[in-house]
Amino acid sequence: MSITALNLSHITYTYPGAPEPIFEDVTVTFAPGWTAVLGDNGIGKSTLMHIAQGKLTPERGQVSPSDAVIAFCPQDVAAVPDNLDDFSADWSPETIAIRDTLGIADDWPYRYDTLSGGERKRLQIACALAAHPDVLILDEPTNHVDAPTRNAIAQAMLDFTGQRHALATTAMPTANGQHHEESNGKETATLPAPRRGRVGIVVSHDIELIDQVAMRCACFERRHVGHSNITVVTMRPGNYTAALADATALQAGERHALDQASKEAARLQRESASRRHDAALAATSWRANRTIDRKDHDARNAAKLAKMTSVDGSAGSAQARLDARVEAARQAADSITVAAKRYDGDLAAFAGIEPSHATELVRLDAGVIPFGESAVQVLAQSSDRVTGCKR
Ligand SMILES: Nc1ncnc2c1ncn2[C@@H]1O[C@H](COP(=O)(O)OP(=O)(O)OP(=O)(O)O)[C@@H](O)[C@H]1O
Known part of the structure; x- marks a missing residue:
């Protein structure tokens, strides 16, 4: 099957016992081709991916189409793929192509426990691809892998969406000592349009990978609106470099x-x-x-x-x-949303504090203002004279 997009519409979700929702009315559409999911640690990227797969049920909102086949490849290399046995017996031309691209040795499915982290990752991804899903979600697929492995993964990802393009190649050794031609990541062409209605979603902090494969970036951001912060997902065109330039220009304007x-x-x-x-x-x-x-x-x-x-x-x-x-x-100012500030140790910058150039900070009518056990007395006709007194 091929799909036109994976749609998450008006999603609201609160973890049990959490004081507030992690998402409120979040809508995001994942079109065919690879979308990189970007955002700070703990902002909710994995949570939304669990909602996309149906592992978590949102309080409000829907995921469609409901019958899409979704494969998920977790970050943890200890997780043995559910379809490992099927994969080991699958010698179809498509699966052989996947094995070749990822440099999977024939004996790997039979000794998962003894594989290195990078080898397990390649096998996990191969199994996910061999399930021929409509939507493939990869969670940090290149954590702790070397450059040739990362490039093999990137190439397999582009094959999934029908976007393989001409890349210079280098030899990648496999566990069997075979040498396998793989990309060195130097792009020689711009990314072609996806030829299949397949949606790839990659949650990653690997800028080089994102620059190699992503057609767009779903940027999870905390936004400050009025007097509170909310999480929004903004879809930006292009790879990481393009999305960053887009976000930076927009933030300056806001x-x-x-x-x-x-x-x-x-x-x-x-x-x-x-x-x-x-x-x-x-x-x-x-x-x-x-x-x-x-x-x-x-x-x-x-x-x-x-x-x-x-x-x-x-x-x-x-x-x-x-x-x-x-x-x-005031309402116009409150309605403008800007990227929420992150605390980096500079309290003045974080809180937006700067020296005032005003010659008058406050003007009070004459009278007495109760203030706990004390009171502040403002003298008539002398707005610059404020004295404290005991009640
Ligand atoms: N089962 C849970 N119960 C309560 N809170 C949870 C649960 N799982 C995750 N959280 C919280 O939800 C928030 C989002 O977590 P999530 O794993 O989705 O973030 P993330 O963006 O994927 O982070 P990272 O980049 O670090 O992987 C975090 O504050 C996390 O502590």
């Missing part, structure tokens, strides 16, 4: 957009606070006007102007409009 939106929200907030302050002063001045000397025309005119600009209805509605703009600007 950070810039967030900075601009945050600055605009802060500017409007300052303007709103300043107008409130002016309005409060004007109101005070208007009340004081009653006691201004009749002959002090300057003072009386200033007080009248203050009333007109601040305490009448139009000033009130202008303030309301400004407050609405402040709220809209």
Whole structure:
């Protein structure tokens, strides 16, 4: 069978006892050809692969098509392939081609326990390929293997999707001392389109492998939106190098957009606070006007102007409009998602702290603010004077 894609739609999953879901409403489509799954340790790559295979059932969401044949090759080389016996007896042309590409010696299926780690890995992958799945998931297939083995694995992966292409070759020794022509990984052509409706998914941190085989990268990322972090999966075209360039450019743009939106929200907030302050002063001045000397025309005119600009209805509605703009600007800033910061030991950079250039940090109305057993008293007409006092 051949499939058009493996679809994971609106997946939500929480491990039993975990305080929050590891995924919430995650949707990702794996098209034919190889997709590299990238992301930090512990972000949930293996978990999503278990959901794809049906080993874990999501609380919400579906995997389709439900009848796709999915083979999984685990990271652990100790895991003996389920179909090892079938493989040992399979001498079909397709399986012979797989044996040749991966340099599988005839006796290997009969002595799995005595094989080296790299040999077991090749045999595990050969068995998974020999099952002719619609979807093949490889979990870290090149951990602890040498360069010739990695290149043999890459070539077998490309054969699976019908994407073998011209690579320079080197001789790879097998356990029997035979020499086997294998790729040295130097690509001589760009990756051709897959010729079969077969989906390959490789979870890997091996940049060289990903650059050799991947048509696209499913990037698992923690994203900061509003006031929380969520896990999203972003599909980026191309191999690791292309996906990294894409992600870097996008992140720079997002950070810039967030900075601009945050600055605009802060500017409007300052303007709103300043107008409130002016309005409060004007109101005070208007009340004081009653006691201004009749002959002090300057003072009386200033007080009248203050009333007109601040305490009448139009000033009130202008303030309301400004407050609405402040709220809209805040919501705009909150809706921008950016890559969540990772803590690398630099607290100022992690928390986004930088010295303020403002001459005024806070302006408080006069009064007393309860503060635990103490209180903070703000003196009238002196926004720069704040004193602490016992209640
Ligand atoms: N059975 C489980 N019960 C509870 N939590 C689990 C279980 N299995 C995994 N986790 C947690 O889920 C998170 C994701 O794990 P997962 O193995 O999917 O990550 P990963 O991206 O594949 O990591 P790595 O790159 O290190 O292999 C981790 O924090 C892990 O501790």
